[in-house]
Amino acid sequence: MRFRIYRYDPDRDSAPRMQDYQLDDIRPGMMLRDALIALKAQDESLAFRHSCGEGVCGSDGMNINGRNGLACITPLAGLKEPVEIRPFPGMPVIRDLIVDMSPFYRQYRAVKPWLVREDPEPEVEVLQTPAQRARLDGLYECILCGCCSTACPSFWWNPERFLGPAALLQAWRFLADSRDQHSEQRLDQLEGPYRLFRCHTIMNCVEVCPKGLHPTRAIGQIKATMLKHAI
Amino acid sequence: MKTPARRRFDTLILGAGGAGLRAALQLARAEARVAVVSKVFPTRSHTVAAQGGVNAALGNVSPDNWHWHMYDTVKGGDYLGDQDAIEYMCRAAPKIVYELEHFGVPFSRLDNGRIYQRPFGGMTRDFGGEQAARTCAAADRTGHAILHTLFQQNIRARTHFFDEYFAIDLLRDDEGAVLGALVLEIESGEPLLIEAKTTLIASGGCGQLFRTTTNAHINTGDGMAMVLRAGLPLQDMEFFQFHPTGIAGKGMLITEGARGEGGYLVNREGERFMERYAPHARDLASRDVVSRAIATEIREGRGCGPQKDHVLLKLDHLGSGVVAQRLPGIRDMCRTFLHIDPAETPIPVAPTAHYVMGGIPTNRFGEVVAPEKTGAEDPVPGLYAAGECACVSVHGANRLGGNSLLDILVFGRAAGKRIIEFLSEHRNHRPLDEAAVERALQRLARWDRRGDGESVATLRDELTRLMEEHASVFRTEAVMRDGVDKLRALRARIADVRLRDTSRVFNTARIEALELENLVDISMATLAGALAREESRGAHSRIDFPQRDDARWMKHSLYWRKDDRLEWKPVRTKPLSVDSFPPKERVY
Numbered sequence: 170m171r172f173r174i175y176r177y178d179p180d181r182d183s184a185p186r187m188q189d190y191q192l193d194d195i196r197p198g199m200m201l202r203d204a205l206i207a208l209k210a211q212d213e214s215l216a217f218r219h220s221c222g223e224g225v226c227g228s229d230g231m232n233i234n235g236r237n238g239l240a241c242i243t244p245l246a247g248l249k250e251p252v253e254i255r256p257f258p259g260m261p262v263i264r265d266l267i268v269d270m271s272p273f274y275r276q277y278r279a280v281k282p283w284l285v286r287e288d289p290e291p292e293v294e295v296l297q298t299p300a301q302r303a304r305l306d307g308l309y310e311c312i313l314c315g316c317c318s319t320a321c322p323s324f325w326w327n328p329e330r331f332l333g334p335a336a337l338l339q340a341w342r343f344l345a346d347s348r349d350q351h352s353e354q355r356l357d358q359l360e361g362p363y364r365l366f367r368c369h370t371i372m373n374c375v376e377v378c379p380k381g382l383h384p385t386r387a388i389g390q391i392k393a394t395m396l397k398h399a400i
Numbered sequence: 401m402k403t404p405a406r407r408r409f410d411t412l413i414l415g416a417g418g419a420g421l422r423a424a425l426q427l428a429r430a431e432a433r434v435a436v437v438s439k440v441f442p443t444r445s446h447t448v449a450a451q452g453g454v455n456a457a458l459g460n461v462s463p464d465n466w467h468w469h470m471y472d473t474v475k476g477g478d479y480l481g482d483q484d485a486i487e488y489m490c491r492a493a494p495k496i497v498y499e500l501e502h503f504g505v506p507f508s509r510l511d512n513g514r515i516y517q518r519p520f521g522g523m524t525r526d527f528g529g530e531q532a533a534r535t536c537a538a539a540d541r542t543g544h545a546i547l548h549t550l551f552q553q554n555i556r557a558r559t560h561f562f563d564e565y566f567a568i569d570l571l572r573d574d575e576g577a578v579l580g581a582l583v584l585e586i587e588s589g590e591p592l593l594i595e596a597k598t599t600l601i602a603s604g605g606c607g608q609l610f611r612t613t614t615n616a617h618i619n620t621g622d623g624m625a626m627v628l629r630a631g632l633p634l635q636d637m638e639f640f641q642f643h644p645t646g647i648a649g650k651g652m653l654i655t656e657g658a659r660g661e662g663g664y665l666v667n668r669e670g671e672r673f674m675e676r677y678a679p680h681a682r683d684l685a686s687r688d689v690v691s692r693a694i695a696t697e698i699r700e701g702r703g704c705g706p707q708k709d710h711v712l713l714k715l716d717h718l719g720s721g722v723v724a725q726r727l728p729g730i731r732d733m734c735r736t737f738l739h740i741d742p743a744e745t746p747i748p749v750a751p752t753a754h755y756v757m758g759g760i761p762t763n764r765f766g767e768v769v770a771p772e773k774t775g776a777e778d779p780v781p782g783l784y785a786a787g788e789c790a791c792v793s794v795h796g797a798n799r800l801g802g803n804s805l806l807d808i809l810v811f812g813r814a815a816g817k818r819i820i821e822f823l824s825e826h827r828n829h830r831p832l833d834e835a836a837v838e839r840a841l842q843r844l845a846r847w848d849r850r851g852d853g854e855s856v857a858t859l860r861d862e863l864t865r866l867m868e869e870h871a872s873v874f875r876t877e878a879v880m881r882d883g884v885d886k887l888r889a890l891r892a893r894i895a896d897v898r899l900r901d902t903s904r905v906f907n908t909a910r911i912e913a914l915e916l917e918n919l920v921d922i923s924m925a926t927l928a929g930a931l932a933r934e935e936s937r938g939a940h941s942r943i944d945f946p947q948r949d950d951a952r953w954m955k956h957s958l959y960w961r962k963d964d965r966l967e968w969k970p971v972r973t974k975p976l977s978v979d980s981f982p983p984k985e986r987v988y
Contacts, residue, residue, distance in 0.1 A: 180903040198650075198737070210857040213909040214901040218440075221616040223652045223733060225544060226444040242736050263587055264906040270441070283552040284504030293458075294501040296513030302506065309506045309538075309545060313443050348504070381732075 170195050171251035172208065174215065178264050185262070187253075195245060201252070202229055202241040217266040224379055227314030231266050232257060237316040237377040257319035259328070272328045273315045276336040280358070282343065285351035301347040308342035308387065310380050311335060317374035317384055323367040331367035332359075334374035334384030340365075341387035344394060356395055365391060404582070404591040404841070409435040409560070410823050412580050412596035414567045414623055416442035418450075418543070418805060419787030419812035420602035421550035423766075426816025428557035432823055435594055437562040437583050439618060439911070442551045446604055446616045447808065450543025451655035451729060452520060453535035454500075454805035456493035460514045461533035466490040468525055469534060471981055473803060476522040476686045477757075477796020478938035479954060479983040480636070482972035485764040485792040489803075489810045496809045497536050505549045507538050508726075518726070519660040522686035522800040522988070531684060535802040540655050540729040543805060565592065566911055567622060569840035570599065570630045570783070573833040576772060577781040578630070580832075582840035586911060589904030591844060593837060597826055598782050598819045601627065601760060601768075602812065605788035606922050608915075609871075610753035611864040614646050614653035623789045625918035627760050628925065629843075632770045632780065633958040633967070635791040636758035637922070638929030639939050641799055642873050644690035646752025648710035652733055653754070654747055656801040659683045661726050663715040665694065666746070667702040673711075678988035685988035688798040688939045691751035695873045698750070705748060712746035719743070751873055757799055757939065758929070759791035761958065766790070766815025771958070776969040782830075784819060786811040793956065797938020847913050853898030856913045863890060863916070867923055871930055876943045880931040887927060891920050925959040932966050933957065950983050 170192050177185035190208050202219050209215045217240070219229040224242040232255040233243055245252075260268035286295070318324045318333035332340070340359060343349045359365040365388065374384040411427055413420045416438035427434045438445065457464035470490040474481055501507060501515060508516035520535040538545035554561075568582045568591070580596040603623030607615025624634055644665075645654040659665075664683045667673045677693040678685035685693075694711050703709050715723060723731055723743040734742045761769050766786045767779040787808040794807055870883025894917060901909040935949040936942045955968045973980050 178903050178905060180905045209909075210855070213855065213857065213899070213912075214903065216906050216908045218908075220440060220444050220618045221446070221449050223449070224736065225449050225541075225729075226440075226446075226616060228440065228444045264903070267906050274441070278555055281556070283556045284502075284549075286502070290502055292498070294498055294507070294515050297509050298513050299509045299511060302509045305506045309548070310541060312448075312544070313441075313548075343504075346504070346506070 170204070170245065172204070173251045173253045175255040176265055177262055178214070189251065199245045200241055201233060201243040201245060201248070204245055205240055216264045225312060227312035230257060230314040230316045231255065237320045239314060239316070239379045242379060257315060259319055259325035270315055273318055273333070273335065276318070276332045277313065277339060279332060280336045280340040281355070282339040284343065284346060284349050286348060287350045295348045297347050304345045305342060307382055308338060308345060311338055311382060312380060314379065316377045316379055320373040320377045322371060322373070323369055327363060327367055330363035332364050334388070337365060337368070337391065338382060338384040338387045341391050344391065356398055359391060359395070404593045406593045406595060407435065408595045408829060409433045410596065411435070411598045411600060411819055412437065412594050413600045413602055414581065415445070415602035415604055415787070416561070417445035417602060417604050417787060417808065418447040418546055418550060419808035420600070421547070421554055422809050422812030423600055423602060423786060423816040424554055424559045425550060425557055426813050427819060428554065428559045430820045432820065433560070435560050435562055435596070437565045437567055437594065439564060439566045439586065441563050442561065443548055445547060446619055447543045447547040449616065449653065450805055451540045451653060452657035452660065453518060453537035453542045453802050454497060454546070454809070455520065455523065455534045455800070455802035456497040456536055456806065457490065457534060458494050458497065458515060458517060458536065460510060461517045462525060464525065464532060464534055466493065467978060468527060468532065469493065471527045472522050472524055473794065473800060474981045475528070475986060476798055476800040478798055478948065478986055479796065479950070480793065480937060480956070480971060481796030482793050483975040483980055484972050485794050487975040487978060488764045489794050489806060492810045493806055496806065496813065500546060500549065500809070503549050503553050505538060505545050507536060518657055519684060520801045521656050521659070521684045521690070522681070531681070535657070535660065537657065540657055540727045546805060566914065567603070567626060568844055568914070570626050571833060571836040571840065572630050573830065573836065577830055578783040579830055582837060584844065587906050589907055591841065595829055595832055597829055598784060598822055600766070600784040600786060600815055600819065601789055602785070602787045603789045605756045606919065607753050607755070609864065609867045609919055609923055609926065611868045612646065612649070612651045613753040614643055614651055615753070620915035620918050621789070621922040622915065622918050623785070624759055625921045627768070628921050628961040631962070632768065633761065633960050634758060634925045635761040635956050635958055636793060636929065637756070637925040637959055638933050638957060639757035639797050640753065640871070640926060641687055641755040641757060641939050642691045642751040643754035644687055644694055644751055645713055645749040646754070647737060648748040648750040650737055651752050652737055654713060654730055654749055655727070656687070658713060658715055658727055658730055661722060662718050663713055666712050666714055667697045668704045668708065669702060673697055673702070681988035686798055686800055689988055691873055692941060694751050710748045710750040713749045714746045715742045716744055716746060755799055755804060756788060757791070757793070757795045757797060759789050760785040762786070762790045762792050764792060764814060765818040766811050767818060771967065771969070776958070784815045786815045797940060847899055847910050849898060850902070851898055853896045854893060856897055856899070856909060856916050859890060859893060859897060860912070860916050860919070863919060863923060866890065867926070871927055874941050874943050875930055877931065880927055884927050884931060887923055891924065894920060921961055924964060928959055928964050928966060929957045954983065
């Protein structure tokens with residue numbers, strides 16, 4: 170199987186280049202991550218992040234034949250050859266497939282993604298009905314891989330000012346939590362033309378999310394809540 | 401070599417999984433200056449992959465009591481666990497879970513609004529009676545939910561993170577005190593010296609010892625190997641847990657919660673074979689028992705598939721609703737890796753390397769202890785450990801499902817509390833030992849050697865195959881002796897390994913070389929202990945010594961890297977407040 174992989178090592182290269190690789194030993198059920206590990210055994214200078222191998226740690230996000238995804242849950246079968254692998258678009262490249270994720274993490278931190286309560290703490294759990302808890306499904310499962318935000322044109326153009334789909338999904342995760350008591354502050358923080366409202370419902374985020382989550386819907390729910398709040 | 405940059409903190413935490421982050425939170429809230437060093441971004445730590453849940457006797461589903469939980473844990477560990485630490489953990493469990501809930505963990509809920517609890521292996525009511533539902537779950541993504549929540553609370557507490565820094569070695573002075581560590585910034589390739597009054601190792605397990613494993617690529621036992629190089633021992637390393645249900649041939653974990661929700665195992669004849677091995681608990685016997693049963697079925701030719709190399713886990717009778725609601729992650733994983741829906745088609749599973757019961761010896765305060773001055777329980781000044789890398793020992797010879805998340809949280813917090821006490825009594829940094837810094841730098845510099853030599857990938861591949869062949873579910877003296885010889889030969893070859901990647905920037909080949917060194921040392925600790933222990937106890941099954949032998953072997957092993965030396969120390973059988981559980985025959 171043939172691969173074309175983006176290579177750039179600032180220590181050696183003056184400019185990025187695409188390098189061709191060939192892998193002969195393709196086994197059934199092999200994922201792209203398995204192929205990258207095999208290629209790294211041939212050429213150990215090929216650098217990429219990876220860890221759990223089952224799509225839960227979110228380390229190995231990359232652009233695969235033009236589409237963001239996790240290498241470990243992308244089957245080789247069905248990929249058009251040569252498989253073209255690039256780092257996430259719109260992010261500063263550190264080396265090869267490894268990008269600087271700090272703009273992404275900064276926006277995550279900016280939505281204050283933690284539960285805030287004002288009431289005194291009970292000795293036991295804060296109660297929550299199954300229906301209230303069900304509102305968090307599709308939100309809490311985010312693995313912060315970055316596939317969505319780095320596929321979002323609004324995030325490419327305004328990475329400092331637009332929070333991006335991943336951070337906004339988390340903003341809604343806490344707004345939607347019956348236990349959280351900071352809705353007002355959260356909504357206030359999202360006001361303004363950029364942070365939330367730069368979303369133009371292009372829906373690339375939904376298209377690429379490897380966990381099947383729906384950031385655009387979450388953004389819509391924030392907007393609806395804001396509107397209700399304003400009236 | 402030029403002198404590395406220096407930073408100073410009250411506490412250095414190596415590892416950003418559940419144990420490290422729980423400790424960091426305790427410390428940050430007490431206004432200590434904490435540095436958390438992790439070789440990956442915190443939410444990539446392997447706690448994220450824990451599925452089934454965390455045990456606590458909340459009694460939300462069935463009547464419960466921490467004392468029953470304690471009994472189950474002592475028995476589950478085949479009487480090798482230290483009963484003071486087990487009592488402490490089981491008593492602390494409900495508080496720990498309520499705290500997590502207050503931090504924001506999205507636990508699944510019961511109709512009355514309380515935390516959902518599911519049945520798990522080895523959990524009983526009334527000291528070995530009916531099955532208990534004690535395992536608090538967020539669907540089958542409990543580790544993910546806990547890790548992300550702890551990370552979020554640490555951001556709030558403004559913990560200082562060093563993401564993508566790899567720890568090279570501990571810095572110890574002549575008096576044995578630990579004064580911090582030398583770490584490597586992976587992105588720049590520059591070393592950094594972190595001085596700290598206290599150092600907590602929370603670096604997780606070492607499942608990458610084995611070729612087929614539920615563990616992530618990062619689980620290379622870095623902290624454990626660092627402890628060995630610092631001249632300290634590792635404890636009970638012969639006890640390695642093989643999870644009964646890894647996806648056959650691939651290794652991805654299928655949670656015990658799948659059986660907790662009503663799933664069961666069948667062999668090629670369609671027989672529900674666990675009834676023969678554990679008539680009472682059946683599929684929810686403890687993991688060592690179920691893994692041995694599966695391995696026996698396969699060895700005796702009753703495995704499934706053309707190679708007869710696995711058994712089937714049936715969930716197809718549970719209904720699509722239960723699978724979707726309680727096991728959504730498992731369903732996704734089966735679709736991705738097996739192209740099946742477990743609500744319709746049974747899952748091929750086999751015992752898979754999963755968890756190390758052994759580790760860095762500690763007491764229940766998270767202090768690392770070693771026989772250096774007066775006895776085996778002497779704390780090493782300034783050094784703490786918690787989580788899978790540590791051996792308190794609460795799991796003894798076999799860990800029960802749901803006790804691992806509990807362990808990391810209880811002892812992460814306990815270590816944090818102990819460190820706060822230490823810091824209040826020790827206001828100043830001790831002077832750094834420059835010779836220790838030099839030694840750590842040498843370890844790093846070794847990988848700058850150029851020329852021809854074997855590759856890291858070759859040795860790592862050989863090592864994991866060797867361990868799978870010589871230290872697996874069933875063990876014999878001949879096989880292990882052969883393994884030790886091969887491992888010695890492999891260890892000697894490391895000196896001739898060379899890196900081809902000479903870049904300074906994000907050199908993952910260099911990280912893998914350092915990890916290989918760590919894995920080789922831990923492999924030797926595992927095999928040496930396993931060869932010496934002439935009995936079968938918990939996860940350690942000797943075909944040549946099939947019985948547990950309390951008279952000779954109810955004791956912990958301690959392994960030192962120097963001369964591959966082994967010593968033994970007694971089990972702490974006295975609990976804190978209740979009567980001891982004396983060893984009895986272990987049946988499920």
